Amino acid sequence: MFSREKYHFYYVPALPEFLSGEKQIEDFTIHNEKWYEKNGMDLHLEEEITAIEAAQAQAVTRRGEKFSYDKLLLACGGNSFIPPIPGSKSEGVFALRTIADAEAIRERAKQSHKVVVIGGGLLGLEAGNGLRKRGLEVSVVEFSPRLLPRQTDVAAAAILQKQMEEMGFHFYLGAKTREIVREKDGLGVFLEGGEKLPAGMALISAGVRPEITLAKSLNLPGDKGVMVDDTMETPIKGIYAAGDLVEHRGRVYGIWPASMEQGRVAGANMAGQAVKYQGTLPSNTLKVAGIGLVAAGEIDAEGKMESVVAKDDTKKTYRKFVLQDRFLIGVI
Structure with missing residues (x-):
């Protein structure tokens, strides 16, 4: 098992609680090193696979080492989508996807009083709440006229917005970020209408895109992600895929429950069983202090x-x- 990260497998949805300081890394690490040893897994951390030689059934690391396989699973996940906003790569502008991202955000938060969150989706609101708990003033810019457009209707979004405003959030709905400018005392986030939101830092939360770099090198088909059949096998025999990078029956789920189920199905079939993935009922939960929101189907x-x-x-x-x-x- 290979990973470019230096940490053992962890629960990504817990990152906002790591931002707030409510949880430490060990609190949301799912398996420690002994678990991998007990289950006969040879774990290679900070060792990225950069090429797959399918004809030779070999995976190649960044250092050039080659590892042979009988079956291969691509579980590369996804990357934060960064819209083409001028200034989005400036110092003080972040996205939250990994522990390393969260550590950098926490460090910047120590010297910031205000944060602008670009994107009013689940992760944006939860990450914003984590920074609010660290004492920062949080402003959220959302292109849609309401919060969580995929998980709420107009009435539910209005209730959610009111409750979060009472917690201290500021919302700019139906708004688009024009540019982010570095300034002497931090950042200036400018909206299309010309309004300027001063901030010490900005967090872009505009969704996740499948990590398909390896898949592209193999010329695997898929309009949105890596296309798989019901057994989670790709068109290349012996190569399977599961998680955020997968496109199954034209759908990319991008949610934790789907990734877990796809992984179980892929593993079973790689081990010689005959199991089919039937899809996952879309469901999301928002965890913000004092607010409970669940949307499904x-x-x-x-x-x-x-x-x-x-x-x-x-x-x-x-x-x-x-x-x-x-x-x-x-x-x-």
Whole structure:
């Protein structure tokens, strides 16, 4: 097993809690070195595979070492998507995807009072909350007219926004970042309308894109990621793929539960079993202090389907059940 990171396998969704200081690395490390040894795994940390010689069934490391295989699994994950915003590569501008990213963000936060989060999705809000807990003033810029457009409808987003504003968040919705400029005392984040948001740092949270560098070198097909069949095998016999880089039946999931299930199916088939991946029900959870949000299945954001809504303004609760032919197909 090869990884370009120096850390053992860890729970990526816990990174915002690492930002806040609520968790340390060992708290969200899933398996330690003894676990790998016990299960007969030869782990190579900080040793990236840079080439696959499929005809010879060999994987090549950055140092040029070659390792033969009978079956190969690509589990390269994804990379933070950075929109083409002028100044996005400036000092003080970050994305959160790895422990190394989080460590750099925490270090910058020590000398910052304000942060602008570009992207009002799940990770952006959770990361912003982690920095808020470190004492920073958080402003969120979101292109959509509401927060979490993929997980909420208009009513749910309004409730969420109000609760987070009460926590101290500032929101700029329906807004687009024009450029990020380095200034004497930090950064200036300029919006399309000309408004300037001063900050000590900026965090870009605009989604994840599959890491398909190795796949491209193998000429593996796929419009969005690495195309696999129901056994998680790619068109090259003996090479499998699982996780954020995978495109299955035209869909890239990009969520933890799907990656785990795909990994289990791929491993079973690589070991000689006959297991099929049936897909994963899309579900997301937002973990921000005092707020619990779960969205699963078809949320019917446009309100075009049959639904049952239970709303309590006093308790600040909102529940929505989306139905199709009397069957439950989604919830908020």
